[in-house]
Amino acid sequence: MDDVLSIAVQKSGRLSEKSLDIIRSCGIDVNADSRVLKAMASGFPLEFLFVRDDDIPGYVADGVADIGIVGRNEYDESGVPLSVVRDLGFASCRLSIAVPHGFAYTGLESLEGKRIATSYPRIVGGLLKEKGISAELVVVSGSVEVTVDIGVADAIADLVSTGTTLKMNGLDEVECIYRSSAVMIARDDMDEGKKELLRRLLERIDAVMMARHKKYILFNLPEEKLPEAARVIGGMKSPTVTPLMDKGWVSVQSAVDEGRFWAVFEELRRLGAEGILVMNIEKMTE
Ligand code: ATP
Numbered sequence: 001m002d003d004v005l006s007i008a009v010q011k012s013g014r015l016s017e018k019s020l021d022i023i024r025s026c027g028i029d030v031n032a033d034s035r036v037l038k039a040m041a042s043g044f045p046l047e048f049l050f051v052r053d054d055d056i057p058g059y060v061a062d063g064v065a066d067i068g069i070v071g072r073n074e075y076d077e078s079g080v081p082l083s084v085v086r087d088l089g090f091a092s093c094r095l096s097i098a099v100p101h102g103f104a105y106t107g108l109e110s111l112e113g114k115r116i117a118t119s120y121p122r123i124v125g126g127l128l129k130e131k132g133i134s135a136e137l138v139v140v141s142g143s144v145e146v147t148v149d150i151g152v153a154d155a156i157a158d159l160v161s162t163g164t165t166l167k168m169n170g171l172d173e174v175e176c177i178y179r180s181s182a183v184m185i186a187r188d189d190m191d192e193g194k195k196e197l198l199r200r201l202l203e204r205i206d207a208v209m210m211a212r213h214k215k216y217i218l219f220n221l222p223e224e225k226l227p228e229a230a231r232v233i234g235g236m237k238s239p240t241v242t243p244l245m246d247k248g249w250v251s252v253q254s255a256v257d258e259g260r261f262w263a264v265f266e267e268l269r270r271l272g273a274e275g276i277l278v279m280n281i282e283k284m285t286e
């Protein structure tokens with residue numbers, strides 16, 4: 001039988017849509033009917049397993065699935081030995097200490113002897129131990145933000161993305177202790193056939209992720225400004241330059257980092273660039 005790689009993804013929650021999005025951008029389609037547990041993809045020998053995110057590291061470790069997409073926080077909290085093969089960059093959040101108004105927080109040492117509620121005892125406990133702070137961890141599996149109000153904890157360590165939930169519960173976020181985003185995890189002991197499938201899948205994911213951070217620009221420029229323009233654009237080997245009918249003018253095309261895009265745009269305008277066209281890139285390799 002031909003090899004099939006199996007991937008565990010979150011059935012429904014913050015990671016579900018984006019996990020499927022990234023796989024779909026790789027030309028792999030799957031019918032993600034919310035009621036099914038397993039589904040075979042088309043376009044690649046990949047089988048999906050839709051489960052709760054907390055179970056993903058364990059399933060991959062036990063061989064129920066070969067790879068998985070999960071928050072780095074869940075992976076680190078699970079304590080199972082797997083490889084993080086890619087940081088996928090989405091679902092980013094931070095694990096922060098939050099305290100009620102009036103709690104005089106001056107640093108982690110303020111937590112000495114306190115009760116701290118969290119769903120991540122391994123990560124939080126590990127950090128406190130490292131800093132030599134002894135505090136009592138109150139482990140809860142959800143609604144960590146209400147524990148101070150109901151009197152079971154003095155402070156909390158919880159995942160935050162915007163901070164509104166904390167504010168609504170009268171808590172101040174005082175320190176970020178850990179950062180997370182979605183990662184792809186994999187078992188190390190896959191057979192060669194599966195390893196090859198994973199290598200091919202990662203190659204596609206890299207092409208998609210790289211393209212997401214770039215824009216493709218095309219513009220006309222007075223030829224004598226080329227050296228300066230090339231310096232402004234940077235990146236990639238060199239821009240593609242084509243002569244125009246208009247003597248002394250060239251057409252230039254290149255990929256540019258999205259984060260630098262507006263700075264590059266303004267510099268090019270200053271150099272006399274005209275007819276600037278900007279396009280999204282679907283896929284790309286170095
Ligand atoms: P499940 O039912 O699968 O167990 P869940 O309720 O445990 O789901 P979600 O709330 O969907 O999980 O969160 C999944 C992951 O999304 C988290 O483990 C974390 O990595 C990430 N995440 C991003 N922002 C936040 C946030 N503000 N709060 C909690 N998790 C977040």
Ligand code: ZN
Nearest residue numbers: 052053054055
């Ligand atoms: Zn969960």
